[in-house]
Amino acid sequence: MSPPPLVVVAGPTATGKSDLGVALAVELGGEVINADASQLYRGMDIGTAKLRPAERAGVPHHLLDVLDVTQTASVAAYQRRAREIIERLRAAGRTPVLVGGSGLYIQSVLDDLEFPGTDPALRARLEAELAERGPQAMHARLAELDPAAAEAVLPTNGRRIVRALEVIALTGKPFRARLPEPGPPRYDAVLLAVDRDTAELDARIARRVARMFAAGLVDEVRGLLPAGLADGPTASRALGYQQVLAELPGGDMARAAVDTVVGTRRFVRRQRSWFRRDKRYTWLDGAAPDLRERALAVVRGRAGSPA
Template sequence: MISPAGAPPPLVAVVGPTATGKSGLGVALASLLGGEVVNADAMALYRGMDVGTAKLAPGERGDVAHHLLDVLDVTETASVAAYQRAARAVIEDLRAAGRTPVLVGGSGLYVQAVVDELEFPGTDATLRAELEAELAAVGPGVLHTRLATVDPAAAAVVLPSNGRRIVRALEVVALTGRPFPARLETGGPPRYDAVLLGVDRPTGELDERLARRVARMFAAGLVAETRTLLDHGLREGRTASRALGYQQVVAALDGHGDLGTAAADTVRATRRFVRRQRSWFRRDRRIVWLGPGPDLLERALRTLKA
């Protein structure tokens, strides 16, 4: 894609479900466009979570710089608001330097927070702690009933089993006196002159790829990696402990099934996650979807030039 003379390069985003080939395409595009990759996978923010997130090894990144990988300890909570600030700072520095930022990842809200003007309400540590203690004591159902009373629209969107999101919704309502923006994906005008490329594969093919990927992860040392992360506080990490693969291995290490069960559970959970990713990204009509094929890179370049 050619920018007008003197204009900074546009933002290119490569998005879509897990295991579709986004990372490889992102590196190839960044290399050809004179750009750098900005990670938009929430779990790839964590140091030490390499095998289970299918993070590209340094040798697979070629000469392309990558940003926002390995920036959090597993005990830290990932925040989309903090990510938004960090990603935008990187993108704006790259564009000012004439480098093309290539945003790559499948975390829908993280992508949306960068490419569109979204605002995230603040937080209050004391209130959050009180709500989380109540969640632990009475369970998400009771809190969801309260949410339905104070913010019926949010309760209609937030699952009754999603305790973390219920707590956040109640916190926002209490702090702002306004409804919780549960449908963040619908709000905010575009921030950048962004081109969004979506990468997907037929469901049957992707299911097979997911099963093979999980098998490779277990063969490549996911269990050993999880043990190491447990020594570094994985259980205490509110975000990292929920990462697919790791939570299933932890359950097996705790005696809830064996590692074979953990692998099968990881495949099933990842397939469910893919359905949620598709649902999120398919709402965005700006995304140009690219199917698999040996000419994927060429088709992506043609789209950028169009």
């Protein structure tokens, strides 16, 4: 039976998606496409838990290390590039395996999302307001206008808050209202989501953050400062990097680690809420000893579906 045209491995941070994605790509004769916004950036390796080349089992990975830290990550640009790669892999008889936890990025590939333009004057006003009032106050405003959007956007992510408010002002509709109701996914994809028990996942996050700081996250951040990390509109807000930057040059890195754990746990709850709303996913327990076999059973159950 032929493999499906696209396999998606999604879900919250630290559940084991990356390893499962590689295992499926090996079994299906496929290649991995990154769907983690922070892993788009060159040099942001430790804090994003980017798989090292030796951990990729020889599987080609796409859309890793494609942006400088001063560049803005764009969902619209990601949608275009990811779809181009999917089409190319399919034409070559390879199975694309889209892996990550950035829900909007994944949905942009699966569904017919259209991205409204921008109004430079409006954007400038909102950014000035952000600089004056801070992201928390702007997030509270977003929560009044569009509670669903506010739930999906971190209160510290000023760039995304500004973008959501801009779209609301331009379209007169809630930001989330522009997302289509999930129908049959593009490419007739098989959608898998990995999760774990909340207490277990909280413990995994704490261990993961400890390993990142022990492995040199602070030095990685320092090394990216000459490249412009502190001024990067998207990269500087990534979990771990944001917390370390807040403590440099001589702050308390133990506090940065604690703040990273707290921020990551909050982010996980937002990720879980996002993916749980999409009923097309088949959920898998990341702690299951036969996780790979369970995932393959789902994929093989859909094998041979028309594209």
